[in-house]
Amino acid sequence: MARPKVEAPPADAIRALADAEGRLALRVTPGARSESLAIEAGRLLVKTRAKPEDGKANAAVLALVAGALGEATGRLELLRGATGRDKLVRIPV
DSSP states (O other), X not given: OOOOOOOOOOHHHHHHHSOXXXXXXEEEETTOSSOEEEXXXXXXXXXXXXXXXXXXXXXHHHHHHHHHHTOOGGGOEXXXXXXXXXXXXXXXX
16 A cells, blocks of 8 residues: 655745755654654654654655655755754755
8 A cells, every 4th residue: 555645845945944054954753643744933843654763763754855855865964863853954955
């Protein structure tokens, strides 16, 4: 069975949250019931079904954000927050 499409804000709205250097603040909820992206309080909220073990949740978060932006996952870089819920990701500007 195919996974349902993740609801996400428009790519332009996500890019508008990043600073001039392409740094984007995220708040992540791993192990969520469903996957989603939303904008709240000046940062992107990301919910992923992946569990926070062996970097699986981080990889899933980067994949979700990259998909919402229409970019390849390899073009995103996790700058800070590998083990926390608050993360900083560099996106292509």
